Amino acid sequence: MGMLKTEYKSFLDDLEKNIKNKEDLEYIKKRFASFVDVMLTQMDYIMDYKEEEMKKLQQNQNEIQTKVDKMQQILDNIEKDIYSDDGFDFEIICPYCNYQFIIDVDEDKKEVECPECHNIIELDWTGNVDDDGDNCGDCDSCPGCGGDFPYDDDSDEDDM
Ligand SMILES: [Zn+2]
Incomplete structure (x- = not known):
């Protein structure tokens, strides 16, 4: 608003210089001052309105950012689950x-002791380690490639 003030002052100076009649000058100054008053009020109103709009936008932006952050967190967790350094968990029955x-996948391990009955269970890593179905690439019968062949072990497949 600095420029407007300067303009206003030079406008008044100009009036004083060019209007010789003092009464006329006072009248014009007064009349113009009240006009400027209305104008400034209107501008304040507009500025307030804009500010409010900006605040709303900022708030929306914050909400979106919060949602994005949450989604990022979920994605990070999923990624951690998939690419966990601890390796895959393998379900044993x-x-x-x-x-x-549950044990960690360790292909060097050939057997594991059941924590319940303490019998030794032989491990066969050639079976389906990943129940979610990895694409093996060259068949049409594994879960990854689209087939749904029944698992030959009675793991956690749901009965349909
Ligand atoms: Zn057992």
Whole structure:
């Protein structure tokens, strides 16, 4: 608004210089001052309105950012689950007592002791390690490639 003030002052100076009649000058100054008053009020109103709009926009922006952050967090967690450094969890069902437990995938491990009945269970890593179905690339029968062949072990497949 600095420029407007300067303009206003030079306008008044100009009036004083060019209007010789003092009464006329006073009248014009007064009349113009009240006009400027209305104009400034109107401009204040517009500025307030804009400010409010900006605040609303800012708020929306913040909400969107919060949502994006949340989504990023979820994505990070999913990624962590998929590419966990700890390797995949492998679900074991003890053939002796049917106790169900989780071990980390470790292809060097050939057997594991059931924590329930303490029998030794042989591990066969050639089976389906990933129940979600990896695409093996060259068949049409594995879950990844679109087929739904029944698992030959009785793992956690849901009965349809
Ligand atoms: Zn067992």
